Amino acid sequence: MSDQRDNSHRIDLNRLSPDQRTFTVVSYMLMWWSSVIVIQGFMLGQSMLPPNGGLNIGQAMTALVMAACILAFFFASNGHAGNKYGIPFAIHARSSFGFYGSKIAILFRGVPAIFWLGICTWIGGSAINGVTQMIFGFGNVYVYFFILLVIQGVLAALGIKTIKWVENVLAIIIVLIMIYMMVSITQNFSEQLTQNWNAAGSWGMPFITSIVGLVGAVFTSSVNSADLSRYLVKGTRATWVANITGIFVPKIFLVSLGILSGAALGIWDPVTALIQVAPNQLSAILILLFIAIAQVTTNLTMNLLPPALMLMDFFKKLKWPISVCIISVLAIATCPWILFTHEGFFGLINAYSAFLGPVLGVMLADYYFIRKMKLDANQLYEQGCGPLYRFTKGWSIAAILAVAIGGVFGILFNSLSWLVAAPIAFVLYLILYPIFYGKNPRVPDVDEA
Numbered sequence: 193m194s195d196q197r198d199n200s201h202r203i204d205l206n207r208l209s210p211d212q213r214t215f216t217v218v219s220y221m222l223m224w225w226s227s228v229i230v231i232q233g234f235m236l237g238q239s240m241l242p243p244n245g246g247l248n249i250g251q252a253m254t255a256l257v258m259a260a261c262i263l264a265f266f267f268a269s270n271g272h273a274g275n276k277y278g279i280p281f282a283i284h285a286r287s288s289f290g291f292y293g294s295k296i297a298i299l300f301r302g303v304p305a306i307f308w309l310g311i312c313t314w315i316g317g318s319a320i321n322g323v324t325q326m327i328f329g330f331g332n333v334y335v336y337f338f339i340l341l342v343i344q345g346v347l348a349a350l351g352i353k354t355i356k357w358v359e360n361v362l363a364i365i366i367v368l369i370m371i372y373m374m375v376s377i378t379q380n381f382s383e384q385l386t387q388n389w390n391a392a393g394s395w396g397m398p399f400i401t402s403i404v405g406l407v408g409a410v411f412t413s414s415v416n417s418a419d420l421s422r423y424l425v426k427g428t429r430a431t432w433v434a435n436i437t438g439i440f441v442p443k444i445f446l447v448s449l450g451i452l453s454g455a456a457l458g459i460w461d462p463v464t465a466l467i468q469v470a471p472n473q474l475s476a477i478l479i480l481l482f483i484a485i486a487q488v489t490t491n492l493t494m495n496l497l498p499p500a501l502m503l504m505d506f507f508k509k510l511k512w513p514i515s516v517c518i519i520s521v522l523a524i525a526t527c528p529w530i531l532f533t534h535e536g537f538f539g540l541i542n543a544y545s546a547f548l549g550p551v552l553g554v555m556l557a558d559y560y561f562i563r564k565m566k567l568d569a570n571q572l573y574e575q576g577c578g579p580l581y582r583f584t585k586g587w588s589i590a591a592i593l594a595v596a597i598g599g600v601f602g603i604l605f606n607s608l609s610w611l612v613a614a615p616i617a618f619v620l621y622l623i624l625y626p627i628f629y630g631k632n633p634r635v636p637d638v639d640e641a
Contacts, residue, residue: 224438237450274418546602549610550617
């Protein structure tokens with residue numbers, strides 16, 4: 193009995209039974225509310241409007257709604273296997289990529305998360321530095337960066353239940369602060385908002401690339417959505433309801449705030465913009481704390497969890513707390529204080545997302561069209577994935593080729609990235625799989641968690 197209780201807290205790659213599920217639909221929804229609300233999304237909202245973008249408010253809002261719908265679909269559809277079988281992304285990926293080929297897929301997801309962990313923590317440290325400068329007249333962003341990194345590491349190391357309650361409580365605080373900021377902007381900058389609403393804008397390529405960028409900002413987490421959906425109370429309906437409400441609502445809320453602040457001020461730097469929309473010093477402090485809190489909640493689920501599980505898949509004896517410590521140290525080694533202001537970094541972000549799109553495309557094609565939503569979860573834990581998963585020495589040539597070709601097209605059409613790469617990989621995998629491995633395997637649906 194005690195071992196089962198411990199398992200409900202511990203994070204590892206083992207399957208979860210229904211009685212080990214930590215999240216209800218509501219708590220899962222709140223977890224994503226606090227996770228998706230990240231300052232990069234705020235920046236994207238600003239960047240769609242002049243002087244950086246070519247859309248007016250109406251067009252930007254339309255692009256946002258379309259992007260939020262796409263994201264909710266990706267999260268729910270790719271998280272279904274995790275919820276149904278209680279398996280994480282690293283194990284689910286073996287169905288399409290093979291036992292060893294799956295390492296490529298989890299590297300594509302895990303490595304960029306380490307860089308984002310550093311950048312998000314640096315932004316949070318900068319926000320806290322702004323608070324102490326405003327109140328006490330001094331501060332040190334490097335010190336706050338390290339403090340936040342330690343706090344995040346401790347919270348993550350304590351396990352999934354701690355992450356759940358931290359995310360749920362802070363989600364409510366974040367939403368309340370955002371409502372306050374939204375009201376403040378609409379009341380104090382109504383003239384600027386009206387002028388931008390009436391601007392001509394564009395429904396052409398700027399509109400399309402805005403959708404691509406809005407999806408791409410959170411797209412990476414849809415690839416490994418099984419890592420969290422396996423903790424959600426089991427059920428197809430629960431998976432769809434929790435993901436749609438958990439992804440769609442905060443995405444709309446956050447980017448709308450960025451769009452409105454961009455229209456009001458035309459400032460790209462989110463910290464500067466948010467401070468300027470604050471009517472008084474107390475409000476400015478509240479906003480800066482919001483930025484810091486939002487970075488922590490995002491890091492716990494989207495930037496710490498994937499790479500830590502990646503290490504545990506590569507090094508079988510590695511325990512969760514140690515893996516979290518290693519990832520935190522690696523985040524320091526990325527030097528986020530340099531990356532955040534380096535234009536070349538964001539070009540690199542577009543390049544890697546070009547390959548993450550094909551990974552998602554292959555996984556969806558495999559799960560829904562090759563496996564017909566039926567996995568032998570026990571065999572996925574076997575080296576080589578067992579006889580039902582017919583791969584070449586643990587490598588799925590069909591999946592690797594589909595990702596490589598799709599990724600090349602994603603890079604060639606860089607402004608469209610995943611929008612080009614994911615469908616190409618999806619179709620290629622469905623063509624290549626029967627060529628390399630024959631007819632679709634008949635997997636008995638008897639190993640549900």
